[in-house]
Amino acid sequence: VIDIRKLYAESDAFTYDPGFTSTASCESKITFIDGDKGILLHRGYPIDQLAEQSSFLETCYLLLHGELPSASAFEQFETTITRHTMLHEQFDRFFSGFRRDAHPMAIMTGAVGALSAFYHDSLDIQDEKQREISAHRLIAKMPTIAARAFKYSVGQPFVYPKNDLSYSENFLRMCFAVPAEDYVPNPVLTKAMDRIFILHADHEQNASTSTVRLAGSSGANPFACIAAGIACLWGPSHGGANEEALNMLKEIGTVDKIPEFIQGVKDRKYKLMGFGHRVYKNYDPRAKVMQTTCHEVLSAVGDPNDPLLQVARELERIALSDEYFVSRKLYPNIDFYSGITLSAMGFPTTMFTVLFALARTVGWIAQWKEMIEDPSQKIGRPRQLYTGSAQRDFVPISGRA
Numbered sequence: 082v083i084d085i086r087k088l089y090a091e092s093d094a095f096t097y098d099p100g101f102t103s104t105a106s107c108e109s110k111i112t113f114i115d116g117d118k119g120i121l122l123h124r125g126y127p128i129d130q131l132a133e134q135s136s137f138l139e140t141c142y143l144l145l146h147g148e149l150p151s152a153s154a155f156e157q158f159e160t161t162i163t164r165h166t167m168l169h170e171q172f173d174r175f176f177s178g179f180r181r182d183a184h185p186m187a188i189m190t191g192a193v194g195a196l197s198a199f200y201h202d203s204l205d206i207q208d209e210k211q212r213e214i215s216a217h218r219l220i221a222k223m224p225t226i227a228a229r230a231f232k233y234s235v236g237q238p239f240v241y242p243k244n245d246l247s248y249s250e251n252f253l254r255m256c257f258a259v260p261a262e263d264y265v266p267n268p269v270l271t272k273a274m275d276r277i278f279i280l281h282a283d284h285e286q287n288a289s290t291s292t293v294r295l296a297g298s299s300g301a302n303p304f305a306c307i308a309a310g311i312a313c314l315w316g317p318s319h320g321g322a323n324e325e326a327l328n329m330l331k332e333i334g335t336v337d338k339i340p341e342f343i344q345g346v347k348d349r350k351y352k353l354m355g356f357g358h359r360v361y362k363n364y365d366p367r368a369k370v371m372q373t374t375c376h377e378v379l380s381a382v383g384d385p386n387d388p389l390l391q392v393a394r395e396l397e398r399i400a401l402s403d404e405y406f407v408s409r410k411l412y413p414n415i416d417f418y419s420g421i422t423l424s425a426m427g428f429p430t431t432m433f434t435v436l437f438a439l440a441r442t443v444g445w446i447a448q449w450k451e452m453i454e455d456p457s458q459k460i461g462r463p464r465q466l467y468t469g470s471a472q473r474d475f476v477p478i479s480g481r482a
């Protein structure tokens with residue numbers, strides 16, 4: 082009989098690190114985070130500068146290529162993305178197979194995975210050109226798929242991409258234009274949308290990005306890997322938190338209910354959604370930009386005195402001064418204000434994580450490309466600490482108690 086404990090003792094040492102709190106899985110040149118200081122840099126550029134001065138497509142170029150584009154390189158990139166916004170017409174039939182009440186994230190997971198069934202000509206991951214075409218296709222088609230999922234869920238006809246609009250204008254038009262109406266996107270909302278996309282573009286080795294890398298490490302095609310990332314993002318501890326944060330604010334309803342709610346959090350009945358982060362033990366720099374964006378959007382199209390915003394502000398004030406939250410370094414994360422903002426822009430809560438997935442696609446694909454192009458890349462294969470039975474002999478069913 083093999084003694085499993087003895088086997089462990091004799092085998093090569095390995096670390097037991099549940100949740101990967103202190104294990105790096107790769108080298109990367111894309112994104113830097115200093116969680117203690119609240120710093121987030123993409124290719125060296127601070128997130129607040131990108132959110133203020135760049136555009137989402139320019140940030141996509143930066144994440145993919147490592148440098149900000151020249152004017153001509155950007156023009157070429159924008160043209161390429163624009164040329165790939167359409168979906169194969171047969172996708173229509175694929176969409177109509179879903180129930181109308183399906184969660185748009187369920188549709189996204191299926192539809193993005195299905196891209197590999199439609200675009201066979203860019204699946205050779207060893208071919209640099211094909212890797213690039215897949216990246217462009219994903220960035221270009223995600224808004225079209227997301228808008229289609231939205232229109233399908235509300236029973237409205239699909240609006241085709243209009244390629245003389247910017248990336249974010251085009252997306253808003255595909256979501257909110259009703260055909261026959263001449264839709265003019267509100268510039269405040271377009272700017273907010275673009276900024277929200279920039280804020281979500283990449284965040285180094287979070288759960289969904291690690292999922293994309295792990296799926297890709299086996300040689301799976303990029304569309305399949307991104308679908309795996311979308312599935313992971315859907316969870317309420319990750320991308321699903323913005324939906325949960327808004328639901329929580331609605332549940333609290335009014336400022337006078339906050340003390341009772343906070344007590345419930347301290348009694349561990351529930352978590353304060355939109356607070357806390359595995360890496361940031363200081364203010365999430367994206368949350369600051371999101372807070373400003375939230376005010377801009379509410380001033381333009383909503384109610385700056387929205388009761389939900391009042392609840393959010395008061396909750397933030399209390400949490401930042403209450404010993405329970407301060408001692409655990411629980412600061413608002415990006416999801417805290419994004420829910421109120423997206424809701425004011427007209428998106429139902431079920432679309433929040435879809436928008437996150439749309440924006441994060443560039444980060445996922447940049448990380449996937451970096452991994453494939455790394456000569457030291459190996460298939461991801463974590464170890465385990467076995468805690469089951471010791472070896473024992475099989476007992477036929479007639480001999481079991």
Ligand code: ACO
Nearest residue numbers: 318319320322346352353354355356357358359409414416
């Ligand atoms: N509300 C109340 N208490 C919390 C919260 C919260 N949101 N988050 C953590 N804590 C407490 C834990 O109970 C624990 O307390 P204890 O030491 O007394 O046991 C302590 O803070 C440390 O928490 P961990 O669970 O160890 O923190 P971890 O790094 O594993 O979790 C996570 C990070 C998952 C983000 C967590 O803070 C959480 O669930 N937050 C709410 C969901 C959320 O907003 N997610 C979005 C993350 S950002 C993103 O994906 C874009």
